[in-house]
Amino acid sequence: MLLSLKDVVFxxxxxAAGPLVLERLDLSVEKGDFILIRGASGSGKSTILRLICRLxxxxxxxxxxxxxxxxxxxxxxxRSLICYVPQVPVMVDxxxxxxxxxxxxxxxxxxxxxxxxxxxxxMLERFYLGDIPPENSAQKLSVGQKQRLALxxxxxxxxxxxxxxxxxxxxxxxxxxMVFSIIERLNTEEGKTIVLVTHSDYSPQVPRTKRYxxxxxxxxxx
Amino acid sequence: xxxxxxxxxxxxxxxxxxIVIAQWTSLAWHxxxxxxxxxxxxxxxxxxxxxxxxxxxxxxAESLPLTIGIFLVMVVSAVFIVKxxxxxxxxxxxxxxxxxxxxxxxxxxxxVSRAVVGVTPWWEPRYFIPTAGMVIGNSxxxxxxxxxxxxxxxxxxxxxxxxxxxxxxxxxEASGEFFRSAVKAGMIPxxxxxxxxxxxxxxxxxxxxxxxGTDPLVAIRYQIVVMFMLVGSTAVSSIIVMLIVRRxxxxxxxxxxxxxx
Numbered sequence: 361m362l363l364s365l366k367d368v369v370f371x372x373x374x375x376a377a378g379p380l381v382l383e384r385l386d387l388s389v390e391k392g393d394f395i396l397i398r399g400a401s402g403s404g405k406s407t408i409l410r411l412i413c414r415l416x417x418x419x420x421x422x423x424x425x426x427x428x429x430x431x432x433x434x435x436x437x438x439r440s441l442i443c444y445v446p447q448v449p450v451m452v453d454x455x456x457x458x459x460x461x462x463x464x465x466x467x468x469x470x471x472x473x474x475x476x477x478x479x480x481x482x483m484l485e486r487f488y489l490g491d492i493p494p495e496n497s498a499q500k501l502s503v504g505q506k507q508r509l510a511l512x513x514x515x516x517x518x519x520x521x522x523x524x525x526x527x528x529x530x531x532x533x534x535x536x537x538m539v540f541s542i543i544e545r546l547n548t549e550e551g552k553t554i555v556l557v558t559h560s561d562y563s564p565q566v567p568r569t570k571r572y573x574x575x576x577x578x579x580x581x582x
Numbered sequence: 583x584x585x586x587x588x589x590x591x592x593x594x595x596x597x598x599x600x601i602v603i604a605q606w607t608s609l610a611w612h613x614x615x616x617x618x619x620x621x622x623x624x625x626x627x628x629x630x631x632x633x634x635x636x637x638x639x640x641x642x643a644e645s646l647p648l649t650i651g652i653f654l655v656m657v658v659s660a661v662f663i664v665k666x667x668x669x670x671x672x673x674x675x676x677x678x679x680x681x682x683x684x685x686x687x688x689x690x691x692x693x694v695s696r697a698v699v700g701v702t703p704w705w706e707p708r709y710f711i712p713t714a715g716m717v718i719g720n721s722x723x724x725x726x727x728x729x730x731x732x733x734x735x736x737x738x739x740x741x742x743x744x745x746x747x748x749x750x751x752x753x754x755e756a757s758g759e760f761f762r763s764a765v766k767a768g769m770i771p772x773x774x775x776x777x778x779x780x781x782x783x784x785x786x787x788x789x790x791x792x793x794x795g796t797d798p799l800v801a802i803r804y805q806i807v808v809m810f811m812l813v814g815s816t817a818v819s820s821i822i823v824m825l826i827v828r829r830x831x832x833x834x835x836x837x838x839x840x841x842x843x
Contacts, residue, residue, distance in 0.1 A: 414835035415744060435836040440750030450745040463749040517750065 361427065362553055363389040363412065363442075363521060368421030370407055378419075381407055383577040385421070389521070394547045394566050395555040398582060399574030405557035406447070408574070409523040412555070413444045425521075436468040443519035447526040449503070449510035456484075456501075457494035459509060463517040472517050487512045488538050504535030511542060515552075522546070524556040540564070586795050598623075640707045649707045653691070653714050657684050660722040667726040670733050672840055678826040679725065686819040687717045690811055698807050713811070716787065720772060720812045721819050728768030728820050729827055735760040736831055737840045744838060753832040761828050765820050772816045776809055785809075 368385040371378040381404040389395055399405045410416040412423060414435055423430045430438055440463070451459050457480060464474045475483070480494050487508045492501070501509065507527060514522060524543065528536035540562060546552040547566050556564075557574075571582040601623050608615040640648055661680045668675070691714040696704040704710070736743060736757060746756035754761075779785055780802075784792075787808055791801040833839050 413748065415747065415837045417833060417835060417837065431835070435747075436750050436752040436755075439748055443750075444748040446741070446745065446748070448741065450741045452742065462746070466746070466749065466751040466755050468750040468752070513749065 361388060362391045362393075362425070363387075363555075364424045365408075365412070366422045366424070368411060368423065369419045370404070370411060370416070371419045380577060382411075382418075385577075385579050387572070387579055389553060389555060391520075391553055392547070392551050392568055393553055394544075394564055394569045395572065396562075396564055396569055396582075397555065397557045397572045397574055397579065399557070399559060401559050403574045404577065405559070405574055406525050408579075409444055409525050409555065409557060412521075412523060413439050413442045415444065434468075436466065440466070440468040440517060441519055442521045442523060443514040443517075444523040445510055445514045445525060445527065447529055449506035451498040451501075451506055451509070454498060455495045456489075456492060456498050456509065459498040460494070460513050460516060463513065469517040475516060483512060483516075487542055502535075504531045504538070507531060507535070507539055508542065511539065515546070521553045521555070524554060526558055526560075527556065528558075528560070528562070586793075637707075637711065640711065644707065646703075646705050649705045649710055652707075652711055653688070654684075656714060656718050657687060660718045664722060664726045664729065668730045668733065670729075673733070673827065673830045675729060675823075675827045675830060678830070679729070679823050682819055682822045682826070683718070683721070683725070686815055686822065687714055687721065690714075690717050690815040694807060694811050698811075712787075713808075716808055717811060717815045721816045724768035724772060724816045724820055725823055726768075727771075728764045728824055731767045732760060732764035732824060732827065732831075733840065735764065736838065737843065740838060740840065740842060747836065747838070753829070753836040756836075756838075757828055757831070761824060765824050768820050769813075769817060772813045776813060779805070779809060 365385055365387040368382060369380070370382040371380045373379075385408070387395070387408075397405055397408065407416060411418050412425075412430070414430055425433065425438065425442065452462060457477065460480055461474060463469045464472065477494055481490070484490055484492060484494070489505060489508055489512075492505065498506070498509065507530070511524075511527065527543065528539050531539065543554060543556065544564055544566050547554050547564075547568070572579045573582040601619065604619050605616055607613070608619060636652070640652060657680065660683060661676060664679060665676060691710055692704055694713045695701050695706060695709040699709055701709045739760060743756045743760075747753070775785075785805055785808070788798075788801045788805040791804065792798055831838065831840055
């Protein structure tokens with residue numbers, strides 16, 4: 361088991377007295393799974409992902425990664441293994457290459473092999489960004505291009521689990537299709553484990569998809 | 583030549599003319615500052631007179647507990663002034679700020695009065711209290727600027743910090759640029775003061791000594807010590823307080839605790 365959530369509760373304010381967002385949530389993720397969680401806007405889908413990578417703390421319950429409670433893993437190491445990609449792609453000032461290589465400037469990723477510019481260029485092509493020179497400013501890209509770049513950046517340092525938060529919510533149909541096809545390829549061709557949350561009717565065309573619905577603060581198989 | 587000219591009460595009242603000019607300016611240009619100027623004037627006069635009497639009493643008493651007591655009151659007051667400037671509810675920053683200020687300022691005042699000026703006893707109130715006062719006053723502003731800047735920037739750049747955390751950064755790496763810019767913002771006034779001193783302005787302490795009849799060459803030595811002391815104590819106290827406050831902005835999972843306003 362790569363990841364498991366057991367009886368996870370989350371309420372605002374950190375105590376059971378605060379407004380309840382998630383109630384006794386259970387989820388099991390095996391290596392290579394494609395987990396799709398659907399739910400209405402504001403239902404707490406993003407919170408699930410943020411709890412997994414410890415950007416927020418559950419009020420109660422246990423989250424295990426490779427059988428180990430996430431609270432016992434050094435946070436920076438945990439987040440280099442479980443990478444969360446937020447709904448709105450965020451770039452730092454600098455070039456496309458600066459942004460892609462950003463994770464390698466962090467201590468937890470320093471021992472990992474940094475890709476060369478040639479490798480970056482070939483990867484940019486796979487992400488439908490082949491026409492963008494790596495030295496171009498990242499801030500000048502469109503939202504759709506930034507979204508693909510954020511996805512690519514999340515993969516370069518080799519995390520075991522990708523947490524994708526509404527990856528196409530701000531994109532037009534064409535860009536959204538591109539992003540979904542990349543995500544599906546990552547799962548089918550590279551065996552990446554993916555947990556994706558969305559409010560759209562997207563239905564992945566991959567064999568290891570497990571669908572869930574977040575309804576009334578609980579996860580139900582869909 | 584070296585006799586001190588004592589300002590009489592009528593002369594002091596005559597100086598109120600400057601306040602009258604300030605009030606008139608506020609009225610003429612509808613600045614809405616008349617109330618503040620009045621309160622400020624009353625506080626300046628009452629606080630300074632009170633301080634004058636207290637200092638006279640303390641200098642005569644030559645008591646260690648009294649000197650330390652006054653020092654504590656000064657630090658606590660400074661912490662409350664910082665609290666007034668920094669409106670932050672999510673991060674408990676006051677206790678570490680108070681403890682750091684207390685330790686840093688005590689060590690600085692002790693070092694200056696004992697090692698640099700060489701007075702005995704080390705707590706000689708005539709040296710210890712003014713020295714501590716200058717350190718606290720200067721460093722308090724630097725701390726308030728730095729802490730406020732850190733909270734504001736980290737809140738505004740929350741998405742950038744969380745993006746870096748998500749890619750494997752620890753809390754220091756994720757907040758490094760905001761930490762450095764906040765510490766710098768607090769330090770710049772002290773460094774600028776070193777650049778301009780003697781050219782653009784004559785510092786208050788030196789002016790006071792010269793007006794009171796001290797040889798300018800003696801006064802500058804004190805002023806040089808004071809300038810160095812202010813920069814050093816501001817740098818050390820800012821770094822310590824900011825390191826602690828920054829850590830407190832993150833939880834045990836190194837998650838950012840500052841929520842959007």
